Amino acid sequence: MFSIAAAVVVLLAVTIGILVIPRPAAVYASATPPLLQPTPINGTSEQLLMDLSSSLKDGETTSTVQIQSWALSMDVGNEGVIEKVSIEPEVRSVVHTSEGSRLEVRRGKPYDSDGRPIQVDGYQVGELIWARDYGPGEFPFMFGPAPVSPLEFGDYLRRPSGAAEWTTGEYIGGLTSVLNERRLTADQSKAALEFLAGLPELNVEGRVMDRLGRSGIAFATETRAPGEFVDRVIVSDEGLGILSVETTYVGHDRTDIQAPAVFSYFAWE
Known part of the structure; x- marks a missing residue:
């Protein structure tokens, strides 16, 4: 039997967006988190995101x-049969200074x-599960500083992939990758929300409490x-910007x- 937890994390890196340097880690839980329970609200996604x-x-x-994350992990037997599904809650921190960067991964709740x-x-x-230090200029950023114009955000998010166009879901994944490696300024966050406001097929689910107990609109x-x-x-309705991103099967x-x-989910503190 072999574990494909690392493979699942790498898949998440591509499809959802996360900075990863895979390392083996033990598995300790066996239940998926509860689904969010949105309270309906009025307004279109464009209107609400602009507001x-x-x-x-x-x-x-x-x-x-600082990121609290959760991802589904699986153990697969020699016959290709899934034998165990597990949860790996983690808290990741990325600290950037003039002297370099440090990435830490610790066990979450x-x-x-x-x-x-x-x-x-x-x-x-x-x-502490594992950590890695980087010298000045060594951190493997996928993205440069985010733009402050919503008109530039699409090209900015697609640039590392070289893709000419993306779906709305792929843009959310790209934005997740950005937030996993750097903090946005207020102007950059404003541009990101205005960019999301212009995307098609982005539906309003309602007001929710995210995994860290913060109020927002999903x-x-x-x-x-x-x-x-x-x-x-999930975007804060208290002026805090993007709180978290989740994927539901x-x-x-x-x-x-x-x-x-x-x-999976990623929640930024």
């Missing part, structure tokens, strides 16, 4: 990115399928993988999880 953009607060931009914290033998929340699309995955971006071809089920 959220105009209400962004000016805040101090730090050089530290495990929860049951109702969203309640659980105790797991041998599991220490906050334990917008979702199935354009990246119709009938298989829903990509969702809605397909019918898997036996390890029952749709709909949370496949």
Whole structure:
């Protein structure tokens, strides 16, 4: 039997967006997080995102990115049969200074399928899984500084892939990659929200509480993988910008999880 947890993480890096340097890590939980429960609100995605953009607060931009993430991991037997599905909650921090950068991955809090914290033998929340230091100019940025014009955001997000066009879901994945490696200024966040406001097939789900207990409005699309995955971006309704991105499995071809089920999420502190 071999574990394909690292392979799943690499897949997420391509389809959802995450800075990864795969390392083996133990698995400690076995239930997907509860689905978000949106409260319906009035307004189109364009109207709401433009309003959220105009209400962004000016805040101090730090050089530290703190991410709470969760991703589905699988163990597959020699016959190709999925034998175990597990959860790997992590807290990632990326610190950029004039002297270089440091990437740390620590164990996050495990929860049951109702969203309640659980105790797991041998599991220490906050334990360092692995870390890596980079000298000045060595950090493997995928993106340069984000633009402050929404008209430039599409080209900016596609540039590392070389793609001429993307679906709305792919743009959400690209934006996730940006947020996983650098903090946006208020002007850059404003441009990002105004860019999202102009994308097609981005549906308003409603007001939600994200995985860190923060209030926001959820917008979702199935354009990246119709009938298989829903990509969702949650934007603060308190002027804090993009809070988190989630992907939900809605397909019918898997036996390890029952749709709909949370496949991954990334929440920026």
